Amino acid sequence: MKKILALLLMCLSMQTLIAQEKEKSNFGLRAPQDPNTVPKSKSKTIDKALRVGPEVKSVTKVSEENEIIIQDNWTLIEEEKLRHTGFDISTADYNDDDWYTATVPGTVLTTLVNEGVYPDPYFGVYNTSIPEDLCRKNWWYRTTFSVPQTQGNSEKKYLILNGINYRAIVWVNGTKVGRLDGAFVTGKFDITALVQDNNTIAVQVLPPPNPGIPQEAHLADRGVNGGQLCMDGPTFISSEGWDWIPGIRDRNIGIWQDVRVRFEGGVSIENPFVVTDLDLPDLSKAKVNITSSFQNKSKDAKEVIVEAKIENKVVSKSFKIEGNSTEEIALSAEEFKELNFKNPRLWWPNGYGKPELYTLELSVKDKAGKQLDNKVIKFGIRELSFGLTVDAGEKQNARIEYNPLSDNTKDTYFLNNRKPRKVQPGVFVPSIAEGYSLDQFKKGEDAQLSPYLVIKVNGVKIFVKGGNWGMDDGMKRVSRERLEPYMKLHQDAHFNLIRNWTGESTEEEFYALCDEYGMMVWNDFWLSTQNHNLLPNDEVLFMNNAKEVVLKYRNHPSIVVWCPRNEGYAPESLETKLSTLVTKYDGTRFYQGNSRNLNLKSSGPWKYVKDPTYYADHKVGGFSSELGTTSIPTAESMRKMMAEEDLWPINDVWAYHDFHWGQEDYVDHLNELYGDATGIDDFCKKAQFINYNSHRNMFESWNSKLWNNTTGLLLWMTHPAWPSTVWQVYSWDYETFGSYYASKKGSEPIHIQRNVQNQQIEIANASQTALTKAVASVDVFDVYGKKLASDSYKVNVPKNQLTVVTTTDLAKNIDTIYLIRLTLRDKAKNIISINEYWEKSEEENFEVMNTLASVKLNVKELTANSKSRKFKISNTSNVPALNVKLNALSAATGEVILPAYFSDGYFALLPGESRIIDLDKLNLTEEIKIRVTGYNVSEGNVSPVF
Secondary structure, three states: OHHHHHHHHHHHHHHHHHHHHOOOOEOOOOOOOOHHHOOOOOOOOOOOOOOOOOOOOOOOOOOOOOEEEOOOOOEEEEHHHOOOOHHHHOOOOOOOOOOEEOOOOOOHHHHHHHOOOOOOOOOOOHHHHOOHHHHHOOEEEEEEEEOOHHHOOOOEEEEEEOOOEOEEEEEEOOEEEEEEEOOOOOEEEEOOOOOOOEEEEEEEEEOOOOOOOOOOOEOOEOOOOOOHHHHHOOOOHHHHOEOOEOOOOOOOOEOOOOEEEEEEOOEEEEEEEEEEEEEOOEEEEEEEEEEEEEEEOOOOOEEEEEEEEEOOEEEEEEEEEOOOEEEEEEEOOOOOHHHEEEOOOEEOOOOOOOEOOEEEEEEEEEOOOOEEEEEEEEEOEOOEEEEEEEEEOOEEEEEEEEOHHHHOOOOOOOEEEEEEEEEEOOEEEEEEOOOOOHHHOEEOOOHHHOOOOEEEEOOEEEOEEEEEEOOOOOOOOOOHHHHHHHHHHHHHOOOOEEEEHHHOOOOHHHHHHHHHHOOEEEEEEEEOOOOOEOOOOOHHHHHHHHHHHHHHHOOOOOEEEEEEEOOOOOOHHHHHHHHHHHHHHOOOOEEOOOOOOEOOEOOOOOOOOOOOOHHHHHHOOEEEEEEOOEOOOOHHHHHHHOOHHHOOOOOHHHHHOOOOOOHHHHHHHHHHHHOOOOOHHHHHHHHHHHHHHHHHHHHHHHHOOOOOOEEEEEEEEEEOOOOOOEOOOEOOOOOEOHHHHHHHHHOOOEEEEEOOOOOOEEEEEOOOOOEEEEEEEEEEEEOOOOEEEEEEEEEEEOOOEEEEEEOOOOOOOOOOOEEEEEEEEOOOOOEEEEEEEEEOOOOOOOHHHHHOOOEOOEEEEOOOOOOEEEEEEEOOOOOOEEEEEEEEEEOOOOOEOOOOOEOOOOEEEOOOOEEEEEEEOOOOOOOEEEEEEOOOEOOOOEOOOO
16 A cells, blocks of 8 residues: 555656646755855844834724624634644633734734744844744634624624635634635635634644745845745745745745624625626716626525615616525626616726726615625726737738627637747737637727737726736735825826736735726736746646636726736646636636737846936837836835944845845946945935936836837836835835836826937827927026026827927037926916936036035925825025935924825925925824935925924
């Protein structure tokens, strides 16, 4: 028998090895790293009480009418400390007094940090002091709950776990009720027969079987991206360590989503789906079609009524459901005139209109009117279509517009992604799948954009601007309160799409916030880089999680694309399953077979490029899903992430916080342009010039070819998962620095800019608003504020296209350092866009800026409105103020308030000039002061109390 088992194990191992050999795979470290290469801090102490980042307190979730959320009184302990079974632990008289007080939702490490067992891994290199065995042992969670009196007689009672990582075995009142497998499935367990007045839950959490060994980054080696953990997908694969985050010691295991007890009447609503269908191009009419499964868990047949209420519209339908069976019921616009909407409020991406949402209240009742179950669903009325290039038999490079609602008539996917054809270096097109023909699709009207992907919402081409989220938070602290400021920052920066890289941010609050803030979502599944990262061992587990994710989140209007993996195609064994899954269970979105090559521009570069013409000369064009560079935060934020001893000179602690991709070029160019940095404050001050120019340049390069073979740009990344020095536009603590304001400037819906290649002045209008009789002005000043040249131009600005204002270069013959200021005003003289460039001749640098006298600026509050406060910033000196930056301070404590949403930053104020800056009132509930800093702005320049 032992020989047979050994043979079976050997065969399974061989199958795994053969499968992995299909891709040249990164296994990661096979032994612990040489201790001499692990980065070390110069600080000799570790403060376990220190907490990095903003204080964000989660609001206790309010339970719905037919459920309770179990958030309090959880405890946690390592299984190795126990000598008891789930039967014992889940009984009422079990003593857990010596267990940790657990944070739920949260990971194991979240609890251990909150309990002071380990230091905050985000500070310095504290993470290296946390043991790796957290991800190699089982853990137990425990809590108790009581059933509300109003629900004591409910026919059915369910325990619901909305997300654990990686596996869980669940016990209630001494009985094992079931298990979960994978990070993204929901466990729903019938506990009707077990529930008492007082109840105990015990959850055994099992870690992923292949947690891998992280490689700690240092200046000489940034380490590898992931490793063995990819074999356990779906999970948070980046928590093994990537080049933008270190290995998280527990691999984010634990009860990371909320736990609920739900009370139902025997018939439950399962997987409701709302599909909205516009009469394109007419936007005045929309059909709302609702489908849902209804499950009868009792043995007897029931006569029931399903009711759908959308604002003041109510429809209902009676049906009979047999015992222990499931019925699929449709409420269609054809059957119910109430589901035909006239002049609907549409969901639009940010910058193209409001992201309007509706609320559907779906309920099922018995014949007497007693409610058996209900669901509340937020949805948006919008319709997606996609422009792309395909091959069809002998016909190549056919441009089609794919509308999933009208074109997808089968249960199989319409493209063959596994046999693409190369049309440019790094760019491929798919072919029409067998059984489909070009005649089924609308001919694309945008042949000039071939071969690149175009996303249309409500029939309007959306010029995509946004970025990747590698992970929302490295420790999966993902409450609405923590995530919403990041989403608000994205909205204010004029972004309109977030790529959920390898599905690391797959949770309800992420999608709900994207819905509310108008962020489209490109949603990956959990496969990473082809020919580099390992494939999942358990495809059944993978597909079970994938199906649940599609069913659970398909009502969110923000999701526009499903994609199988990062940088590559799904393996053949998963490609058909995933594309068929999306087609069958969604059918309203596009399945994009590859994140970097298929109808897309090949991604990168990811390191700093000092040549301002690089992107325009070499990389612009198409749709790029990844483009990134170094992004140093302010010195104030740097001090929050490492000890004072480690701040200067640049060292391995910086590298541990990701300062390794092209950092030599970044530092050399900074010193070359602005003079050698003398310390952390001087370095970070000068870095904001570099950050601003590089980030604005990326977006403006794409703007310069708006709809001319160019359709979208996603930064790698916009959002940091932890305190970082690269691939971010703001800090993890919500601070906005040069990279943010540059991205915000370059992504304006209507934006005036100077083309870096030919110096012509352009207006990129990526919106649905046109301007007539606008005026564009060009002013050139020397470094001391003296005007050298000036001109203005009357211009009409059509919507959603690029307009050339002038090809005249007013600065052509200037051989000194100068400032070009571009201003676009509408016919009422309101400023629509203002944009500034510091320029120089090739032989010069900007060191003369270091000789400018220090400036003190005046701050005056103007009349505030309901949403914002307005401040007038004035320069009454005879010296320009450079890179002017505002912060809000608490009047009581003097501490910086973050987040704070200012309308602009890192601009110049010339002698005698003023500028009005808006500060969003969101998050401001106290008296404040305004601190003004800048390249040559006096320290301590703080306003009176407002």
